[in-house]
Amino acid sequence: MYGQEFAADPAATYRALRSHGPIAPVELAPGVPANLIVSYDAALDVLRNPSTFPRDPRRWQATMPADCPVLPMMMYRPNCLFTDGPVHARYRSVVTDSLARVDQNALRENVERTAERLIRSFGKEGQVDLLAEYALMVPLQMFQYLYGCPPELGERLVAGMIGIFDMIEPEKANEQLTQSMIELITLKRASPGQDMPSWMMAHPANLTDEELIHQLVLLMGAGTEPEKNLIANGVRLLLADERFAGDLSGGSMPVEEALDEVLWTDPPMANYSATYPVQDMDFAGVRLPADTPLVLSFAAANTDPALTTGQRSGNRAHLAWSAGVHTCPAQQHARLIASVAIEKLLDTLPDMRLSVPVDQLTWRPGPFHRALTALPVRFTPVAVPVPLDESPGGSRWNVPRSQSQSTHPDTTSTPREPSSPSSGKRRWLSSLARWWRGR
Template sequence: MSLTTPYDPPSPAGWSEAPASTVTAHDHTPVPLYTPEFAADPHWFYAEMRRKFGSLVPVELSPGIAATLVIGYRAAVQINNDPQRFRADPRTWEKNIPADCPVLPMLQYRPNALRSAGQAHERYRKASVDSIDAINLYGIHLEIEQMAIPQINTFCLDGQADLISQYALPVTFAYLNAMVGCPADIGQQVAQGMAMMFEGTEAGEGSALFARALLELVQLKQIKPGEDVTTRLVTHAAELTDEELVHQLVTIYGAGIEPLTNLIANTVLLMLTDDRFSGATASTTRDALNELLFKDPPLANFGITYPAQPSKVEGVWLPPNQPVVTSMSACNNDPAISGVHHGNNSHLAWGTGPHACPAQDVAYSVAHNAIDQLFDALPEIQLAHPADQLIWRPGPFHRSLAKLPVVFPPSRTLF
């Protein structure tokens, strides 16, 4: 099914025709979020979840790892803006989680803003926000041009490319490495570790590789500072330890590599499959990005919190110290909110509340410029296969294509 095809699925056997009203979130069999079937068409599953459960759904993030998925917009805003009841610190939960759990590296405690609460969160958050806010947004256009053109030159003569591995991913890597002042060799280790963690395959090994690479970066910046985010973290008044510095970078890379790559690729897919984004009266890249962030955000399910005690939301009791995961994708498509996307930034793609993404302006600008550079260089680009033949990578958190194969008239290299 393409991104633009409306869906109205039949109700399969075993699914209720109406959502439950006042129930316990785990009265029913949990829905697995890690299967290829879910990855292939998550919106079908979200619609069926809504029919059966309402706003709060019992799910499994990996086999045997229970969680509650929030698919109602208002419930998500309520939960994510109530850090007293819904804390981001997972340490009580993870005490009983096996070390080889494939999603543990994505959820486990780290001394950073994403996985902490109270004064610790405020300290880490300020260091990260101050370091990111110093980025010159007006310079991103030139930076992306200097990264995108050499990358396009590697395939423009071929007449075909995979825009994930040959464009979105390397451009994202190049920008993030420049942003944090990371040499290419260390950055490649970071990328490999992050991919292993997001996919849940060899996640423990990926987490260790990730941490080692970032410690190497921190130690490099302590000796050779620069004009970059890592140096600003190293010299920040918060006086972060080496371990804390590593884990602030974990957040930056974790929120950057996979989600930003997917934001670029998925928006390109939308523009290639929707007639509104072609022709003389085409909508703009900005329109496509805004719509994509609403309809199919690249980080589909995240914003994870842990109730400190049994908590009731919309008539549902949530178990204490069990993950509550916000489905930004399902919440954005909640029928209870408006479906108007043009010029509307009320989506939850960047999160909401005290743990919302602090680098959303940077990410948006990088994606916007990367997409514009691609279509400026190759305006006749088309999908190599029908959209419904594309494969989506399994995983409970991301909305990620395995490949985005395209064709175009071979073009001369750019300068």
């Protein structure tokens, strides 16, 4: 599941794996065995029974070499994804309560403004790689805004996360992600604002800095790389599939239908959410060894031939957002950002078309995501006007957090008196960085 052959045609791999039954043996990376769930019913059973299928990977992790390329994606972190029971409930409450403070209507407005600025930057060229210049930049700027994150720091955080997804120098990518997140937490401790990190700091669950960082990394991982893929895969489908290509300027319905289709057939996180049986067990007619990753293939489960309906438009029973207690808490935000970004793109560039045949587009290798390497398009050059309230070189992303238009002006954590760095603080940062890297 890690080579270019799998990336080019994962559906063929899933078809072959189904010959083993609902669960099949795979390699996530060379020498890293796992079992992959390719059945919709079996996936639901696992997701709905967290006590039988726990998420804690530490016993498996202890058997892996430090340079295992999938370790940064699968290693234990104290966050919602890798915990169960009361610990999971505590972490999740911080995430869901903070997400609930985001104003959905104002978030839509901010996505629209961001989309307009990005299209303005390349609209006169008549061509662009939408993946790099648009699909990546929309969630990056949403993330920077909701986290109150300086752009340069946000770019480093996302670069680190992409390196982990791609398994390219994963240790280096993990270190970059670690150090950048520590910088963000230090910044927010010194100067809290109307943003997700500050709200999470002020939550009654009283997360430690260590716990806070891990919830933020989880949200960032789910909110940037997969969101980029959702936008890009949605645009690809709209431009290449004749079922959608005839009505691109007809409103939001084709976009919503395309997103439904993508979430069923090409979910941006195709294989993930591993569980680890604590003892040898029989499940779905398969003997599962203890501590061997049991990975959920959302893509394979969604396309399981055993499903009785082929209706996907308006059908939200797919597993792209997971299910059960680990259902994605930000799915409404993610879908809103993707749909508005795509709608604005198609409204502004109605004659947009792929620059190459769809079968010449290439996919990035890796066991976890469904991600294009590029999405080149052409269109009639356009000049997008600058709004009167948006000064040259500036944007609402630059305003002080107290002037935020996309979040409720609720009270956040009490600002702390700034203090000069101490040797104790530096030791804490170094200790956390070493712990994060498993040292």
